[in-house]
Amino acid sequence: MKSITALLVFLAVPCIGGQAPWGQLPPSVTLPVQPTQLSIPRKVVKRFEKDISQQRDFQITWENSQTDRRFGVDHEWMATALQHWRDQFSWREVEASVNRHPHFMANLTVDATELQIHFMALFSKKRDAIPIAFFHGWPGSFLEFIDIFEIVKSQYDPESSPYHLVVPSLPGFTFSSGPPIDSNWGIANTSAVMDSLLQGLGFGEGYVAQGGDIGSFVAQTLALSSPSCKAVHLNFIPSVQPPGVPDPQNDTSLTPQDRQVLARSQEFVNTKQAYALEQGTRPATLGFVLSHNPVGLLAWIGEKFLAWTDPSRALSLHQILTHISTYHLTQTISRSFYAYRETSYSLYPEAAVAPRIEKPMGYSRFPYDNSGVPESWAKEVGNLVFYQAHERGGHFPALEYPEALWEDIESFVQQTFPDSTL
Template identity: 40%
Template sequence: MSHTGFGVVPAFAIKRPEKFNFQISNLQIKTLTTLFRLCPIAPETWYNRQEDLEFGLSRRWMIEARDEWLEFNFHQFENDVNLFPNFRISIEDPDHGTVPIHFVALFSKKHDAIPIIFMHGWPGSFLEFRPMLRLLTQRFTPETLPYHIIVPSIPGYGLSSSGNLENELTLNQAPRLMHQLMMELGFGTGYVAQGGDVGSNLAGQMSARFKECKAYHLNFLGPEPGDDLSTALSPTPEEQEQMERGKSFAFSGSAYVFEHGFRPATIGHCIASSPIALLAWIGEKYVHWTDPFHRLSMQTILELTTLYWLTETFPRSLYPYRHLAPVLASGDSLPISKSTIKPFGYAAYPFECVLMPETWAHQAYPNLIHYSRHDKGGHFAALEQPEIFLDDVLRFVELVRSRGIFV
């Protein structure tokens, strides 16, 4: 089913984006399938015989994934990506020159539609939001959709560029590019920013730095240096349990942060050299960081990994950790600029690796108007529980709308 009706760019757009068609060449398919056959799976060890993820993915899982990848339908994947309107637009940036940015959009024909930008994290991509986009096209037509939905490949990821390679792309520059995307699309009267993981950092910064960002919603939030929690009530037992899991993750599950942040060139060479290496490195996160009672399918994991391989994303996607690694190494957490004035919404998922307890969140953010705690879902909330995720964001946006902020 085509959704081309949602691809009509509003007449008020400042710059017209170009329609984009995702294509996988026969050479890419041949090269990747050849590498599947040539790249060895690690020899059996005591560690990779374990199935509980304590030491990472098991050898059995890797063999099953490799075998299923050999049967992957690349052209069906290509068609699935192109099902929704894809675009590319060139953003002019003072540090990086002309930066091509990819995004998927569902544009509304309603005059009062609220623009929302949804931003993924690592090792994510715009693909995380496809189930959400499908729900929206089932619920609305272009004439009835109350929102303009913008889902970019964030800078350096997927089908977006990293910018001028003479300069390092940083976590402080990426929000500027995302904001400029919204400005070029004509949303200068205001928009809502939504994000998880790296995307939560971008959304938070956009709320603090740009007046056009009228509100923001996060599904990744934890206590930060400077939060005044002196008078906040203690977390509930359920919240305390999740926070203990978060401490365990910080101790045993965050080694990748230091490799990404301190030796991005080295790990970039390693992982980009083999699709099996890529599958092991990011596939572990798709398994370990999700709700263990509602796992992602192998097909979904292979689609996410295939996009990373075909777009050479991994070596380009490590820049956020250049900021994060030194802070974590010092035993602290990364402070993120966020507005404490503009309307803020937060959705907590039980298998996310960080949590901001409700009483703490209200203490630290007097602008928090929406706090929700869900009973399933993890790090990839939009992908794992698309209906819960979408309904949560839209409840927040309608609450913002009711306050007259977008009049």
């Protein structure tokens, strides 16, 4: 099958400098894997800088003057963000920062589809290290997990780390190939690719899958379909009431935060899910609108980073611009909508009928996420052996509260596999 490859230049280089200690591939790798540094061609970066420098002033309207952002991103934020993008943002500085961590490109074929998959990794040299695969969502990317990499590097060295950490770019996102252009593609296909990647890295005996947003569906699919996936940790579960649990208004076991989370989830469905319906029903049109329009992308994605996070730990403008620049420069946006076709008319309908996960499952709930469930509901989703309801944090906990998320993941893994045996 034909697949779309991002129009990028990858500079394949030996693992040198800061990459070397953590960049040694496991000895049992069976895939063609190339250590890589990420670099966007100069002419692409120059065109991007020219596009944002030539953007005209925005038209002020009553809707975009509302600073509570009930109608979307506001004029003041857009003007400030654009000015920062023009005057203070450096893509080459982003590349230099990102390339401090080991990156790789893997070539694999799944169901007759040839793909190049980018992934970032910290490989341990311990023979019994537990592989943990982190799966991002939309509008996220591998960039979400850089702070967790920094935490793990401060905790361990390659000789002592009890974990391999692998962060793939899902097909269609950033530096990975896009899905096929001659057939449909969905979460099941992406999950099969991720399983092939992890098995090809030598982790066929077992790995732990972790995810939020779209990544949570990938992780759950792996838990249900792959014998190699031994456990799953989620930081996102759709607010779909499982059969047999009491209605929230009659459930006296729910905590005040449980009720707040369910109310926020319902408010999201009522007033903030239009983007998902558009991406699911008219992805082709929206792709044309946003693909060559960095300022349009700033509004479309910037809104999500503003609205889906804990207001007490707002993401910095630099963080937001880094994610949006990465999407634009890698031509990600039109390649990344495919997951929404499966959820286009009702958010996450498949969650109501998905089989229960019988493998060990952990769930970290962050109250400012778009969707969340009480512990009793999570127990119906899977074999819940770890649960943590946080007081802070939103849809992007790896960016907002990386210490808390990593502490949960590590606690879950240690609790589930106390002797490091998967």
